[in-house]
Amino acid sequence: MYRRLIFTCVIAVGIVxxxxxLGAWAKGEYLSQTxxxxxxxxxxxxxxxVCWLNDRxxxxxxxxxxxxxxxxxxxxxxxxxxxxxxxxxxxxxxxxTIGVVVTPERKIxxxxxxxxxxxxxxxxxxxxxxxxxxxxxxxxxxxxxxxSIDGVxxxxxxxxxxxxxxxxxxYLHERCTSDI
Amino acid sequence: xxxxxxxxxxxxxxxxxxxGLLCLxxxxxxxxxxxxxxxxxxxxxxxxxxxxxxxxxxxxxEQTADAVESVAAGTEGMxxxxxxxxxxxxxxYGEIHYNDKKNGNTDQIDAHRFVxxxxxxxxxxxxxxxxxxxxxxxxxxGKEGEVELEQAYIEWDYAENHxxxxxxxxxxxxxxxxxxxxxxxxGVERNAVEKNIIPATWWEAGAMLHGQIAPGLSYNLxxxxxxxxxxxxxxxxxxxxxxxxxxxAKAEExxxxxxxxxxxxxxxxxxxxxxxxxxxxQGMGMDDxxxxxxxxxxxxxxxxxxxxxxxxxxxxxxxxxxxxGRDEQEGWYVExxxxxxxxxxxxxxxxxxxxxxxxxxxxxxxxxxFGVNFWLVENVVLKMDWADQRNGDGDALNLGVGxxx
Numbered sequence: 001m002y003r004r005l006i007f008t009c010v011i012a013v014g015i016v017x018x019x020x021x022l023g024a025w026a027k028g029e030y031l032s033q034t035x036x037x038x039x040x041x042x043x044x045x046x047x048x049x050v051c052w053l054n055d056r057x058x059x060x061x062x063x064x065x066x067x068x069x070x071x072x073x074x075x076x077x078x079x080x081x082x083x084x085x086x087x088x089x090x091x092x093x094x095x096x097t098i099g100v101v102v103t104p105e106r107k108i109x110x111x112x113x114x115x116x117x118x119x120x121x122x123x124x125x126x127x128x129x130x131x132x133x134x135x136x137x138x139x140x141x142x143x144x145x146x147x148s149i150d151g152v153x154x155x156x157x158x159x160x161x162x163x164x165x166x167x168x169x170x171y172l173h174e175r176c177t178s179d180i
Numbered sequence: 181x182x183x184x185x186x187x188x189x190x191x192x193x194x195x196x197x198x199x200g201l202l203c204l205x206x207x208x209x210x211x212x213x214x215x216x217x218x219x220x221x222x223x224x225x226x227x228x229x230x231x232x233x234x235x236x237x238x239x240x241x242e243q244t245a246d247a248v249e250s251v252a253a254g255t256e257g258m259x260x261x262x263x264x265x266x267x268x269x270x271x272x273y274g275e276i277h278y279n280d281k282k283n284g285n286t287d288q289i290d291a292h293r294f295v296x297x298x299x300x301x302x303x304x305x306x307x308x309x310x311x312x313x314x315x316x317x318x319x320x321x322g323k324e325g326e327v328e329l330e331q332a333y334i335e336w337d338y339a340e341n342h343x344x345x346x347x348x349x350x351x352x353x354x355x356x357x358x359x360x361x362x363x364x365x366x367g368v369e370r371n372a373v374e375k376n377i378i379p380a381t382w383w384e385a386g387a388m389l390h391g392q393i394a395p396g397l398s399y400n401l402x403x404x405x406x407x408x409x410x411x412x413x414x415x416x417x418x419x420x421x422x423x424x425x426x427x428x429a430k431a432e433e434x435x436x437x438x439x440x441x442x443x444x445x446x447x448x449x450x451x452x453x454x455x456x457x458x459x460x461x462q463g464m465g466m467d468d469x470x471x472x473x474x475x476x477x478x479x480x481x482x483x484x485x486x487x488x489x490x491x492x493x494x495x496x497x498x499x500x501x502x503x504x505g506r507d508e509q510e511g512w513y514v515e516x517x518x519x520x521x522x523x524x525x526x527x528x529x530x531x532x533x534x535x536x537x538x539x540x541x542x543x544x545x546x547x548x549x550f551g552v553n554f555w556l557v558e559n560v561v562l563k564m565d566w567a568d569q570r571n572g573d574g575d576a577l578n579l580g581v582g583x584x585x
Contacts, residue, residue: 052240072243093269093299119307119335119343126395129446148483150447154359160558 028116030125031099036112037077037084040101046079051176060142064167065089074172080104083177085169086114091158094118098162100133100169108133108166121158129159133166141174142167271297273584275362277369282575291317292580295330305337328425330383342391348426351382352390352400352439353453353475355490362582363561366517366527366553369578372545373511373533377492378475379420384435396444406435408462409469417469417496417506418535422460433458447481460496469498486517486527505539525553527565546570551578559584 037045052073053061061069077084081104088095094117101109111133113125123129129152136147145167151159274294280287295313302308310332316325333347350358356370357380374380386404393399407422408430415421424430435458441451455473459465477490493510501507511533519525528550536543551565563580 072240072247093301117304119337122341122392123396123443126444128396128444132446150482152446153443153449153479153481154441155443156364 028118028122029114030116031112031114033086033099033114036086036099036114039112040084040099040110041077041079041082044079046077048075049078049176050075051172057172057175060171061168064142064164064171069168074176076172076176078177081177082109083169083173085165085172087165087168089161089165091116091118091121091161096124096158096161098165100166102169102173105137106170106174107135107137108170110134111162111166113162116158118158121152121155123152123155124158124162130162133162136166138167138170142171145170267301269297269299271299271585273361273363273582275368275580275582278579279368280577280579282577283573285573285576307335309333309335330381339391341393342389345388345390346386348383348385349388349402349404351384351404351437351455352388352402353382353437353455353473354378354380354492355477355479355488356380357382361559361584362563362580363555363559363584366515366525366563367529367549367551367565367578368563368580369567371513371515371529371531371549372547372574373490373492373513373531376420376533376535377494377509377511378473379423382423383426385426385429386434388437396442398441398443400437400439400441402437404435404437405429405431406433406457406462407460407471408464409460411461411465411469411500416504417460417501419494419509430462432463449477449479451478452476461498461500465498465500467498467500469496469501471496484519486519488515488517489513502538505536505541505543508538509535510537523555525555527551527553542571545572545574547572547574 034045050073053069053071058069074085074087076086082101084099084101086097086099088097090096096113096117097115099110099112099114101111103109111130113130116122116125132147132149136145136149138144139146145163149159149163272295275292276290277292278287278289293313293315294317295311298308298310298312300308311330313328313330314325315328316323319325319327329348331347331349333345333349335343335345337343352358354374356365356374357378360370360381370380384404384406386402388400388402388404390400391398405424405426407419408424409415409417409419409422411417435456437453437455439451439453441449443449453473453475455475457471457473459468460471461469472495473492475490475492477488480487489512491510491512494508496502496507496509498507511531513529513531515527515529517525517527529548531547531549532544534544547567547569549565549567551563554562556562560583561581563578563582565578567574567576567578569575
């Protein structure tokens with residue numbers, strides 16, 4: 001009984017300290033769009049462009065995401081053939097906001113998690129995971145990534161969501177920049 | 181933006197101005213009629229291109245309008261339903277097995293598990309999670325199976341990176357206890373060490389704090405209901421038979437679980453769990469049987485290569501358990517695997533476990549498994565494996581199909 005009392009007290013005190021010390025929390029917003037674009041384009045943010053999705057694009061999106069892409073167009077940023085994309089994709093139940101920068105050589109320069117809204121799988125935001133995407137390309141536009149990405153135990157669905165968005169960004173880079 | 185007819189008008193204006201200029205002295209000789217016609221043709225081509233571009237723009241605006249209208253057409257009632265549906269999620273998993281048993285045991289085919297999850301988000305920070313399972317197809321008096329409520333808890337994100345779960349939840353221990361969808365592990369049956377020693381699947385009711393304390397380093401701290409093992413007969417102090425499953429469970433003595441887990445390296449998980457039970461017999465033994473469980477595991481996945489290794493050990497106090505050699509119960513396994521392709525994977529597993537490790541007799545069971553998984557799609561798997569036991573009669577050829585969604 002004595003040990004039970006101590007354990008319960010520790011938990012209660014822990015909760016109170018957390019609530020008092022941390023206050024309100026900006027849940028899961030790790031990086032603003034502006035900060036992401038500043039990083040991507042060395043502080044000189046280009047004007048946003050719009051890529052309208054045609055039927056083939058929608059089919060490719062369906063193939064990549066296994067669901068329809070919710071939108072008729074995708075907003076992106078481009079400077080000297082380098083593009084940046086910000087796409088929402090659901091991990092388990094809530095959308096993860098993922099930023100991807102693609103180089104003129106059609107390789108991923110960086111992946112960043114801008115916002116994560118679920119209670120599990122947040123490990124995908126750490127550089128140890130996202131740096132695996134640097135230099136990764138697609139076997140061909142819209143197909144699988146050409147490099148194996150190691151998962152994170154307990155974050156399987158989030159990992160898959162980030163990989164899907166990386167594939168989509170590589171496809172859009174190819175399609176939308178060549179269409180200009 | 182100028183409309184097409186405005187461009188046309190602009191072209192006519194240019195023509196009139198050019199004609200006027202031609203009438204001026206000295207200009208006619210400088211600009212010939214052919215040059216004027218070339219300019220007019222170029223302008224016409226530009227007008228045509230602009231018209232084409234305008235047509236495309238109008239088409240896109242139409243598509244946008246269609247999309248906006250389809251959303252706006254939804255009634256208020258539909259909007260409420262959509263809002264509810266957005267916050268409520270249904271999932272599940274299941275597996276059906278065929279066991280071609282050796283050593284004279286009867287072959288079996290079994291709808292081993294059929295599970296449904298329901299999750300609802302009340303707010304961004306408060307959510308409900310539940311899991312209901314039907315085991316072995318039929319439940320009821322004299323039937324083989326059970327209907328089980330495995331999870332039903334409220335999760336509250338009370339601070340950044342920290343949450344509390346209150347209700348009935350899975351104990352944070354082992355590799356399979358919390359993540360056991362069939363498409364996430366090798367082998368038709370769950371491994372015998374986690375089944376007999378931990379004992380997976382293991383759930384209790386209580387309160388749990390969990391969150392991350394450093395990048396990749398997370399913790400769980402829980403106070404919850406405990407086991408109630410029999411104190412006599414062949415199942416005395418056998419861990420797996422102590423699960424009360426929160427069914428009017430005796431709560432004379434509580435239990436506590438703490439875990440540290442590191443997942444900061446992609447593909448790697450290292451975890452250590454300590455569990456303490458005030459009295460594993462809930463006061464039914466001759467003396468207090470407080471018990472401690474230590475479990476540690478590593479999982480590693482790099483490219484096609486995978487490795488899982490786990491060790492778990494119980495130490496039970498009291499003369500009752502010691503008298504029958506069940507004061508110590510332990511087991512471990514190691515499982516290398518190789519993913520031949522995104523669809524095919526091979527594995528082998530070596531396991532040892534002993535629920536009577538406190539005695540001097542040779543009661544340790546060894547098992548070697550090897551087999552193959554074939555993922556039909558990402559979340560649907562066909563499995564086949566061979567299990568070979570020493571000091572046990574669990575040799576079998578197993579086939580299975582599993583899914584999750």
